[in-house]
Amino acid sequence: MRPTVHDIAAAAGVSLATVDRVLNQRPGVRHVTRAKVETAIRELGYIRDVAAANLAKGRTYPLVFILPASDNSFMHGLNAEIRQAVLRSPAERTDIRIIEVPAFDPAALVAVLEGLSRERPCGIAMVATDAPEVRAVVDKLVRERFPIVTLVSDLTGSLRHHYAGVDNIAAGRTAARLLGRFLGPRKGEIAVLAGSMLVRDHRERLEGFASVMAAEFPDLAVLPVLEGRDDPEVAHRLVADALGNAGIVGVYSLGAGNRGLIRALKEKAVDRTLTVIAHELTAYTRAALIDNTIDAILNQDAGHEVRSAIRILKAKADGLAVIDAQERIRLDIFVKDNLP
Amino acid sequence: MRPTVHDIAAAAGVSLATVDRVLNQRPGVRHVTRAKVETAIRELGYIRDVAAANLAKGRTYPLVFILPASDNSFMHGLNAEIRQAVLRSPAERTDIRIIEVPAFDPAALVAVLEGLSRERPCGIAMVATDAPEVRAVVDKLVRERFPIVTLVSDLTGSLRHHYAGVDNIAAGRTAARLLGRFLGPRKGEIAVLAGSMLVRDHRERLEGFASVMAAEFPDLAVLPVLEGRDDPEVAHRLVADALGNAGIVGVYSLGAGNRGLIRALKEKAVDRTLTVIAHELTAYTRAALIDNTIDAILNQDAGHEVRSAIRILKAKADGLAVIDAQERIRLDIFVKDNLP
DNA sequence: CCAAATTTGATGTACGTAAATCAAAAAATC
DNA sequence: GATTTTTTGATTTACGTACATCAAATTTGG
Incomplete structure (x- = not known):
């Protein structure tokens, strides 16, 4: 049986009231007495029963x-x-x-x-x-x-x-690794869609992404970030525009607004073999993953x-x-x- | 404030003892009375305070x-x-x-x-x-x-x-997808190292792996399973032997004994670009992931x-x-x- | 209708802790 | 040494539930 306040009182040779005063840091206990009680608590390995305390x-x-x-x-x-x-x-x-x-x-x-x-x-x-x-x-x-x-x-x-x-730098690095490995020997450019570079998590994801890309996948060039403000309409326009560039082989979407991204991909890239990695599992990204519009989703629960x-x-x-x-x-x- | 047994007793017009009899399924309560109490419990939305009950x-x-x-x-x-x-x-x-x-x-x-x-x-x-x-x-x-x-x-x-x-079929399928995507356009054979086909989780991983491989990566041929009995020595021997086959481009290790696998890879495959996916994050697999001997690890926490x-x-x-x-x-x- | 059986009520104790009160003891101050 | 202040003890109540006991009420069987 685990020790109770009664055991502490007995062991320290003080009353229950004093033990209570020590435990709940109430005033009116001499240093020596306090020390005695604290010693007893340590020696008996007393742990307050939080459930009983909360009840009381x-x-x-x-x-x-x-x-x-x-x-x-x-x-x-x-x-x-x-x-x-x-x-x-x-x-x-x-x-x-x-x-x-x-x-x-x-x-x-x-x-x-x-x-x-x-x-x-x-x-x-x-x-x-x-x-x-x-x-x-x-x-x-x-x-x-x-x-x-x-x-x-x-x-x-x-x-x-x-x-x-989540560790957003690690998330960005992981996205880069997956994208780089999925693309294998292919060379080309990578479009990055973010919400806003004013948001710390987006900045960190980009930072991690860019660093692994630069260090380990030199054949893939990261294009300037598209800031979609986490808005599907804006994202759609930006991505649709960017896909005019035939050199793009991959997309990393590190923010929200993926509905617009997905729509742009379906309109513009049916004939191309783009590799796409996005953040956050939603009804939209899930469907896009299943129909192969997106290749991998990074998510935080x-x-x-x-x-x-x-x-x-x-x-x-x-x-x-x-x-x-x-x-x-x-x-x-x-x-x-x-x-x- | 959430209702207590007292509230139930008052609402049902019975005593505390009767409420207790109903709550703890003790005998000696008429059907009608029991029903009254149960109605009160439902209507007040009473939930027993588990902490207090456990204390008592x-x-x-x-x-x-x-x-x-x-x-x-x-x-x-x-x-x-x-x-x-x-x-x-x-x-x-x-x-x-x-x-x-x-x-x-x-x-x-x-x-x-x-x-x-x-x-x-x-x-x-x-x-x-x-x-x-x-x-x-x-x-x-x-x-x-x-x-x-x-x-x-x-x-x-x-x-x-x-x-x-974990869902082991999904694990096997995921391994196949990653291996297939990492290998990209390469053709070749895939070695599979398991513990034993008598263990359900290993069978399921293999089943998931083989089905995705067959359906989506026809250029990669899955070789017959090597049963390493989760033993590093046996695994080492089997993998070392298998790597004599120059057609192998990838390895899926779905069981334990990865220490042997890693040793064999380092001895035999320094000059080759094998893609390797293994299960379970341990000190050994972690080190191998960091030094690029292994490309991805699937893990259950x-x-x-x-x-x-x-x-x-x-x-x-x-x-x-x-x-x-x-x-x-x-x-x-x-x-x-x-x-x- | 009476006795027996069943059902219900009233009450108390317990769990481990918190918190309050009041008295008693010890220490500090003059 | 008397007085004030501080410290400590003893005791009680409470939290929400479980469980036991005994008495009282109600129902059932004959």
């Missing part, structure tokens, strides 16, 4: 998710996964609120974060916009002991406790990201450890044979 | 993991992950026991399962050996209300509640499989639902750029 406290975990108000499949999916988590709230003792902020707007994000400082949720998960002022508020909140995890898009250099998302963020925020709020391997967000690679 | 019951979950006594990296890793879970037992209220049985020995497995029928653990996770007599005991145990999940290797056609492992099996067995024991998406075991694809 009637504790819930008020969590806030901050998302950009972007109208693309991925953000919709992420939103849906959070709402799924809300349905599980009773069992998980969570109390989840979603706040949408204008996309690419650091000031708005900062304002929301400042507001939360007063509201005192027990954890914050946010899709970070990469800007110095955001970093500053995040660091301030972390110093005020708010657990914060970044979601999907990280805020490097900040004090955030954890990043629940939004459900895993949300569940992981919740687990981590709860653990941080309780000062508990997490299982690192469980919280690593993988880069899923799909070809038509391993679709879920 | 002093409940633990005695779980049994049955593994083959195979001496390969994957099984060692699986074993290690279970021991990690044992370390978390206090917090998770589990009580995990590992039983090793001789590999490929249905009779031994059946004997162990029969024994468990008396011991009454609240859940069983097993690496299944695919044999009719095993299926029969598993079905018998399921009918006796034991939660059972198969781990890594499934027992299709049985009544097991869940399979915590043993840690995820173990944690998933535990979650599912606990949920089944409590009659709770699971999050399906969370329990899907993915086929991880690693190239040198997305190694964890």
Whole structure:
């Protein structure tokens, strides 16, 4: 049987009340007594029964998710996964609120974060916009002991406790490797379609992609990035235009707006053997993978990201450890044979 | 606030004791009364607080993991992950026991399962050996209300509640697709190294591999399977011999014993451009991926499989639902750029 | 209608922890 | 040494559920 507070009290030769004072860092305990209790805790290997404690406290975990108000499949999916988590709230003792902020707007994000400082949720998960002022508020909140995890898009250099998302540089590198290997001995040019180079994850994917391309596939030339603003219409136009260039042998789509990409490919490239790699598994990209318009899809599992963020925020709020391997967000690679 | 047993009692106009009798299926309640209580439960949307219930019951979950006594990296890793879970037992209220049985020995497995029928653990996770007599005991145990999940290797056609492992047919198909695409226009022969065709997961991988190869890559001929018995020495000999055939352009290693494969490749194929795809990420395959001896690794995450099996067995024991998406075991694809 | 059997209610204890109260003891201050 | 302050102990209640006991009410059988 694992030891209880009673065992600690007996071992330390103090009363239950004193043990409680030490455990919950209440005042009114001398240093020597505190030390005695802490020794007993260590020696008996006491671990607080979190379930019993939460029951006694009637504790819930008020969590806030901050998302950009972007109208693309991925953000919709992420939103849906959070709402799924809300349905599980009773069992998980969570109390989840979603706040949408204008996309690419650091000031708005900062304002929301400042507001939360007063509201005192027990954890914050946010899709970070990469800007110095955001970093500053995040660091301030972390110093005020708010657990914060970044979601999907990280805020490097900040004090955030954890990043629940994929390694985007590795994703770009992987895309380059697959594209390069799929193309084999062919020479030619590669079109890259991104959302915006102002978004950190897109920049990182491109960075990883370009570096592997340059180093390992010198026969393939990466063309200047097409910025489709994650909009299917814009993407369609840009790709359709680009495909006028007969030297293009491959396409890497590292952002959203794949619906436009797919349409352009079907119109313009029926007779050509383009190799195409895209990000994010949606109904559209899935269909395109099956009908061979796309050759591979790189994906991050939004459900895993949300569940992981919740687990981590709860653990941080309780000062508990997490299982690192469980919280690593993988880069899923799909070809038509391993679709879920 | 979510409703409690008290609310149910009040709503149904009965006492707490009666609600308790209904909830825990104790005798001594008339049909009409039972129906009243059940209606109240439904209408208030009552969900039992599992944490509080477990606290009151002093409940633990005695779980049994049955593994083959195979001496390969994957099984060692699986074993290690279970021991990690044992370390978390206090917090998770589990009580995990590992039983090793001789590999490929249905009779031994059946004997162990029969024994468990008396011991009454609240859940069983097993690496299944695919044999009719095993299926029969598993079905018998399921009918006796034991939660059972198969781990890594499934027992299709049985009544097991869940399979915590990858889709091996899809894995084989994926390997074929990657190999075929990596080889591009090259023609030649493909060597396949397996452990044993008596093991279901190996048979399935081969089946998936061969079908995609035949259907989509007619220029690549799959050679007869080399059965390396998951033994590095045997694998080394077989592969070294096979590489005498200059027509071989690719290798698919779908089992264990990759240490032998890698050694043979480094000795015999320095001057050749073989494309190699192997299963299971270990220290050896990882190194080989990095030094370009292997081109891609397909992997199943043993840690995820173990944690998933535990979650599912606990949920089944409590009659709770699971999050399906969370329990899907993915086929991880690693190239040198997305190694964890 | 009475006795026996069944069903229901009332109540208490327990699980491990949190949190509060009040009294008692010890330490610090003058 | 008396007084104030700080520290500690003892005890109680609560969280939501499980489970046991005993009494009371209701139903059933004869």
